[in-house]
Amino acid sequence: MADKITENGVATSSSQIETLASSVYHALLEDILAGKLIPGHKLRLQVLKNDYNVGNSPLREALNRLSTNGMVVREENKGFRVSPTSITELQELIRTRCWLEEIALRESIKNANDQYDERIVLAFHRVSKLAPSIASSYSPPEQENKHREFHQSLISACNSKILLKYCEQLHEQTLRYRNLAAVVEYREGHEGEEHRAIRDAVLERNADLAVKLLTSHYEITAKIVISSGSLSQTSSQNTSIKTIT
Amino acid sequence: MADKITENGVATSSSQIETLASSVYHALLEDILAGKLIPGHKLRLQVLKNDYNVGNSPLREALNRLSTNGMVVREENKGFRVSPTSITELQELIRTRCWLEEIALRESIKNANDQYDERIVLAFHRVSKLAPSIASSYSPPEQENKHREFHQSLISACNSKILLKYCEQLHEQTLRYRNLAAVVEYREGHEGEEHRAIRDAVLERNADLAVKLLTSHYEITAKIVISSGSLSQTSSQNTSIKTIT
DNA sequence: TTTTGATATTTTTTCGATATTTCTTATTAT
DNA sequence: ATAATAAGAAATATCGAAAAAATATCAAAA
Structure with a gap:
């Protein structure tokens, strides 16, 4: 579950309590990279809320971050999906x-x-x-x-x-x-x-x-x-x- | 009525109603680029909520997007600030x-x-x-x-x-x-x-x-x-x- | 004076509920 | 039958308030 802090150069001050939004961000990223979340598939908020045990807000925040870095695509008023591959x-x-x-x-x-x-x-x-x-x-x-x-x-x-x-x-x-x-x-x-x-x-x-x-x-x-x-x-x-x- | 497809491949459906989160995203981006929001300054949610007339969620979503593209820095549990310059x-x-x-x-x-x-x-x-x-x-x-x-x-x-x-x-x-x-x-x-x-x-x-x-x-x-x-x-x-x- | 620690206040983060939009299905008219 | 349209259902987006965390305040002790 909770892991040690990586020494990637970023100064990680001792008490860097990860926010819920961040932890679900990492979880989603990992699952996308691992292929568990299939390219092109719709990401239904209701389903994700269950799967990752988080509420609405942190989930949306995570998805928004993923969308600006290309892992997820956002369609206005139509939610999110895993970025398609080709x-x-x-x-x-x-x-x-x-x-x-x-x-x-x-x-x-x-x-x-x-x-x-x-x-x-x-x-x-x-x-x-x-x-x-x-x-x-x-x-x-x-x-x-x-x-x-x-x-x-x-x-x-x-x-x-x-x-x-x-x-x-x-x-x-x-x-x-x-x-x-x-x-x-x-x-x-x-x-x-x-x-x-x-x-x-x-x-x-x-x-x-x-x-x-x-x-x-x-x-x-x-x-x-x-x-x-x-x-x-x-x-x-x-x-x-x-x-x- | 098939919606027309532009030459860049993306199908542009006729009515692309912008979501609140997106419009505050653009507003924030513009104000950061224009220098109205000063580099390094704290971005207090309460204040922004007033200034841009939006609720909590869309504001946070916008800030999260801005943070992954470098215009804003996010510190866990300490909120957001405009990216500093040097x-x-x-x-x-x-x-x-x-x-x-x-x-x-x-x-x-x-x-x-x-x-x-x-x-x-x-x-x-x-x-x-x-x-x-x-x-x-x-x-x-x-x-x-x-x-x-x-x-x-x-x-x-x-x-x-x-x-x-x-x-x-x-x-x-x-x-x-x-x-x-x-x-x-x-x-x-x-x-x-x-x-x-x-x-x-x-x-x-x-x-x-x-x-x-x-x-x-x-x-x-x-x-x-x-x-x-x-x-x-x-x-x-x-x-x-x-x-x- | 400086430090310490408990408390109060502010700010951020999260949740639950509501409003809006989109999608689906059924109905009607051509 | 087909197409257009409207009602209903599902999903998304947003709001307001509760919870959690950080910061500020201030009195007592060294």
């Missing part, structure tokens, strides 16, 4: 992510120093120590966090919090597609090597190579997801709205 | 904006076609026709829109809605700084020429020149704002919280 959108996502991370990575290498290197080495160590055996399509948040932290460390010296925030948003969006398509185990074997290669290129300040590796790292994921056939070609607005009895 | 943040903002718009512009030029050119020509025409006499620091939304539309047209063929959204967010953030510092009239004379030069470079498919012009276009704004002395050096968390008696 091959087109995934391709756009990956394309944009490659662009943004290329900048962030090149800048980081430009500004690199010992601390930066150490962050990468440490993050790599942690991600490489993860048990590679888990075959489920959705790995637990803790594992997911290590992975994210490695990627964040690579671009952590880019000197733009805004860009880092955008990269994180794009990461989350991508994560949703990945979990949707159960590509984790398919890839498990190679990912470690890819990570190592990226790390080494960065430590050697070989920006061109690092960018190339990182970019293909992302593009491969996209290819796997698409070939898995779990996505419709066009934006799937209304994917099988069956009311589960 | 020279550091402005520099970061401009830097990031230059990076992102460079990509978007280069991609657009890569994908350029007749429609793209026409959008730019038309948008330029409209912005150049604006009355250049207004000396107030804050120009009315209509004028501001024309200006935004020109800049949007330049990057409109980049083939990534997400990137366009980020560029728009950065534009809005920058706008806030600009209005804060009353740089409009100071610059009025030159801006027209700058726009023309950018337009011509794009139409000639000279990406390098276009990027150079666009980048300096933004950097100049930043310099003017900073030299106007209306910003504190560091992140002004608590800009003069004098309780007005």
Whole structure:
């Protein structure tokens, strides 16, 4: 349930009591990323109120936050639904992510120093120590966090919090597609090597190579997801709205 | 009567009645951009409820949306305040904006076609026709829109809605700084020429020149704002919280 | 004087209920 | 039958008040 505070750089003063709206926000986000809430599906307030045991206001606040960061779409007077997915959108996502991370990575290498290197080495160590055996399509948040932290460390010296925030948003969006398509185990074997290669290129300040590796790292994921056939070609607005009895 | 579908793919149903939460969202956004709501200041629910004539819920929803897009900061159990401003943040903002718009512009030029050119020509025409006499620091939304539309047209063929959204967010953030510092009239004379030069470079498919012009276009704004002395050096968390008696 | 701790007040957050809008279904007229 | 329309049902959006949390006040003790 209630968890410890992550050390993501944000100063978490000791008594940061999470508000109900925030906790349901995180719960919803996690369920969307995990694919439990299916893309395109209607989010009925009544149902969510039951499922998450919260009242009207905090629920709406959470949904409004999710809507401005792209996880949920809002239609005036018609409520909310999980953002639909499509091959087109995934391709756009990956394309944009490659662009943004290329900048962030090149800048980081430009500004690199010992601390930066150490962050990468440490993050790599942690991600490489993860048990590679888990075959489920959705790995637990803790594992997911290590992975994210490695990627964040690579671009952590880019000197733009805004860009880092955008990269994180794009990461989350991508994560949703990945979990949707159960590509984790398919890839498990190679990912470690890819990570190592990226790390080494960065430590050697070989920006061109690092960018190339990182970019293909992302593009491969996209290819796997698409070939898995779990996505419709066009934006799937209304994917099988069956009311589960 | 089938509702018509606009060229951007989104079906526009005839009657899009705006919800209260949305209209107060827009009102708040406008007031923040215009500088009426001062950076760093506390946003008391009670006060806002009076000022904007809305109830609790829509107000909170609006603030929550604004908080995820960076215009407002949320502190758990302590409410909301207008995002603080600082020279550091402005520099970061401009830097990031230059990076992102460079990509978007280069991609657009890569994908350029007749429609793209026409959008730019038309948008330029409209912005150049604006009355250049207004000396107030804050120009009315209509004028501001024309200006935004020109800049949007330049990057409109980049083939990534997400990137366009980020560029728009950065534009809005920058706008806030600009209005804060009353740089409009100071610059009025030159801006027209700058726009023309950018337009011509794009139409000639000279990406390098276009990027150079666009980048300096933004950097100049930043310099003017900073030299106007209306910003504190560091992140002004608590800009003069004098309780007005 | 400064600190401490209990109490009162303000402010934020949440809940329950009501008002509005949209969706569904049934009815009527063409 | 089909289309238009109106009543009824379902869902969303909003309001006002209660609950929870933070902040301010002030008296007593060190």
